[in-house]
Amino acid sequence: MSPLLEVNNVSKAFGGVQANHDISLQVADGEIAGIIGPNGSGKTTLFNSIVGAHPIDRGSIKFRDEELSRLRVPHIARRGLLRTFQQTRIYKQMTCVENMLISRPHANETLGSMLADFDEADYREAGELLELVGLYAKRNLQAGELSFGQQKLLEFAMALMNNPKMLLLDEPTAGINPTLINGLLERLVYANRELGITLLVIEHNMRVIMSLAQRIYCLAHGQLLAEGAPETVRNDPRVIDAYLGGQ
Amino acid sequence: MSAAQLATAAGPKARVAGGYTALLIVSLLAPLVFPAYVTQFAFLWVLVVIALCWNVMGGEMGYNSFGNIVFFGVGMYATSVVQVGLYGDVGAYTAAKGGLALDLTVTQYFVGLGVGMFAGALLAVALAGILGLGMLGLRGHYFAIGTLGLGIAAAELAAGWDWIGAGSGMVPPNYPDAAGIDRTTVFYYLAFILAVATFFTLKRLRRGRFGLAINAIRDDEDKAEAMGLHTTRYKTVAWCVSAFFTAFAGGIVGNIVGFIDPRTVAFAGVTYGVWMVLMTVLGGKGTLWGPVVGAAVFHVTQELFWTYLLGWQRVALGLLIVLIVVFFPKGIVGYIRDKWPEKFGYTVDESATGAAADPAQQGGTR
Numbered sequence A: 001m002s003p004l005l006e007v008n009n010v011s012k013a014f015g016g017v018q019a020n021h022d023i024s025l026q027v028a029d030g031e032i033a034g035i036i037g038p039n040g041s042g043k044t045t046l047f048n049s050i051v052g053a054h055p056i057d058r059g060s061i062k063f064r065d066e067e068l069s070r071l072r073v074p075h076i077a078r079r080g081l082l083r084t085f086q087q088t089r090i091y092k093q094m095t096c097v098e099n100m101l102i103s104r105p106h107a108n109e110t111l112g113s114m115l116a117d118f119d120e121a122d123y124r125e126a127g128e129l130l131e132l133v134g135l136y137a138k139r140n141l142q143a144g145e146l147s148f149g150q151q152k153l154l155e156f157a158m159a160l161m162n163n164p165k166m167l168l169l170d171e172p173t174a175g176i177n178p179t180l181i182n183g184l185l186e187r188l189v190y191a192n193r194e195l196g197i198t199l200l201v202i203e204h205n206m207r208v209i210m211s212l213a214q215r216i217y218c219l220a221h222g223q224l225l226a227e228g229a230p231e232t233v234r235n236d237p238r239v240i241d242a243y244l245g246g247q
Numbered sequence B: 001m002s003a004a005q006l007a008t009a010a011g012p013k014a015r016v017a018g019g020y021t022a023l024l025i026v027s028l029l030a031p032l033v034f035p036a037y038v039t040q041f042a043f044l045w046v047l048v049v050i051a052l053c054w055n056v057m058g059g060e061m062g063y064n065s066f067g068n069i070v071f072f073g074v075g076m077y078a079t080s081v082v083q084v085g086l087y088g089d090v091g092a093y094t095a096a097k098g099g100l101a102l103d104l105t106v107t108q109y110f111v112g113l114g115v116g117m118f119a120g121a122l123l124a125v126a127l128a129g130i131l132g133l134g135m136l137g138l139r140g141h142y143f144a145i146g147t148l149g150l151g152i153a154a155a156e157l158a159a160g161w162d163w164i165g166a167g168s169g170m171v172p173p174n175y176p177d178a179a180g181i182d183r184t185t186v187f188y189y190l191a192f193i194l195a196v197a198t199f200f201t202l203k204r205l206r207r208g209r210f211g212l213a214i215n216a217i218r219d220d221e222d223k224a225e226a227m228g229l230h231t232t233r234y235k236t237v238a239w240c241v242s243a244f245f246t247a248f249a250g251g252i253v254g255n256i257v258g259f260i261d262p263r264t265v266a267f268a269g270v271t272y273g274v275w276m277v278l279m280t281v282l283g284g285k286g287t288l289w290g291p292v293v294g295a296a297v298f299h300v301t302q303e304l305f306w307t308y309l310l311g312w313q314r315v316a317l318g319l320l321i322v323l324i325v326v327f328f329p330k331g332i333v334g335y336i337r338d339k340w341p342e343k344f345g346y347t348v349d350e351s352a353t354g355a356a357a358d359p360a361q362q363g364g365t366r
Helices: A044-051 A073-078 A096-102 A120-134 A146-159 A178-194 A206-212 A230-235 A239-242 B002-034 B035-060 B068-085 B090-097 B108-137 B141-159 B183-207 B209-219 B222-226 B230-258 B264-268 B271-285 B292-309 B311-329 B330-340
Strands: A006-014 A017-028 A032-034 A058-063 A082-083 A166-170 A200-203 A214-218 A223-228
Touching: A006 A044, A006 B068, A017 A044, A017 A223, A032 A044, A032 A178, A044 A073, A044 A166, A044 A200, A073 B222, A082 B002, A082 B090, A096 A120, A096 A146, A096 B209, A096 B292, A120 A146, A120 A166, A120 B141, A146 A178, A146 B222, A178 A200, A178 A206, A178 B330, A206 A230, A214 A230, A214 A239, A223 A230, A223 A239, A230 A239, A230 B209, B002 B183, B035 B068, B035 B183, B035 B209, B035 B230, B035 B271, B035 B292, B068 B090, B068 B108, B068 B141, B068 B230, B068 B264, B068 B271, B108 B141, B108 B230, B141 B264, B183 B209, B183 B230, B209 B222, B209 B230, B222 B230, B230 B264, B271 B311, B292 B330
Parallel strands: A032 A200, A032 A214, A082 A166, A166 A200
Antiparallel strands: A006 A017, A006 A058, A214 A223
16 A cells, blocks of 8 residues: 655755755554654755645655645645644634634635534534643633643644644644643544544654654754664664764 | 523623614614714715725735725726616716716616616626735735725726716716605615625624634634635635625715715725725724724714814824824724623633643643
8 A cells, every 4th residue: 555645755955955855755544653853954844845835846745646746735735634833823813712613624615615604513523622632611712812832732623623634743742841741642642543643743852752653754954864663763873973963 | 612602692692682773773763863964874884884894804804905995986986887877878978077967767766776786896896806816915015005006096097988987087877856755865774774784794704614714814824724724715705795895885975975086086095995994993903893883983083073173173083093093002892802802702711620630721831
């Protein structure tokens, strides 16, 4: 069976800076894969390339056997490949419930559905997912009033509301206190096991990524340095060098 | 959740219904009680409509449109052109510069008016769709500046087009004397019906997908795209909705004023074009009642200043705007919303109990 997401020899340069060079990776359906790498190693650029935020220079990106590299962000999102942002992004002036409601899937949108009201099922699902991330009590609060950690949880719940096939998470635990991290991890695993959402996670917190991911890719200087099981990657001398500045 | 909402909303609901009824009665009786002010009241409803429409773009969606005046003018011209064109030759009528009066029967007049206003609205919607393709790709200040040019361009085009009277303008057909009801009263009720229709249509739209989608575009358009929203479609539909009702308002104003000048009545960027922005900001951008309150406050103070401070009316009005922007930067309704958020459905926190068990209650580190 072909992998769910297939990135082949992708390169991307910004002027003279080679952000991604010849990167290939595969993520199988139902898997949790991780991407690690020092700051500036090109992880977020790779995410942006996959979700269509900018065109790639070379290579191909396939999702469910469909070429993505020519599609734009909303088109890719509607195919079930969704990303969250490193700098958490939510709709600040809207309430949590409204944030959830508008995150319903937007495939097959017609003029009729654009002008339609939300139904009982929409409200129920929004409520359930807010309950899952522990924000139900704050559902009628403007999202901008939430703490940073709560905004991250809300963004995650919004992503689940969109019913994606695969989720790209850009540093889901950055800026969250350690107690909350464990809760978030449980919910990520829940989304993967119970909702069948494939995850590709960028993470700096080694404890988190080692326990979460089944396979890890390590980037450094825009190139793929190592890949494999968490143990293998952690003990790879090149990875240790890259992190500790051995190069 | 919705059951709980309904339970708490049952009390206020009766009060809200009472409020609407009181407004309805006052509005219906106003022309009978104050016959001298009917035209002013009609203008008030028109201002409410164009402010509500501007709020869809500038308030709810965050796209400050200075181009809405185009739809106002298009609606105005189209209404009159149809009013004349159904029963006569538009070219000859405008060439006579008012010298060629159309004697219309009561039925002819109202059929022409109705058809004309709908034609104008549909034309404006089509125009919004076409302009939207080009303009709505611009964001923020670029959209504002881009649309600023549209109104000016439209005025110059109309001023150079002989068929609709060019620079000498156009006169809508005379109101038939046989109608048996005062002309201003008719347009008062038309404007009132339009305002009610606009208000409730927008009220309904803003709580559904459309309303939340344009709010999402205002808060973070990149996020909205990343979540798969058809942002371009939503933006275009928003402009079309805005154009639809604005064009009706234009059709009514053309007939109340009785003379359509391309620059100072139809595509009047410095009066109606600025007022629609001003009234919305005064009342509160992005709120349902803001444009209504803003239009009322603006219109009443403007008239009072004009009456009692003649010569200084513009100065006083400018001063009032400065004061409101400084002390109520979010507008009148926006200020009230910040003061009593729970009245607007922003419940701060419902659970004091069980906080410890809930990881989200512990908050983040930043």
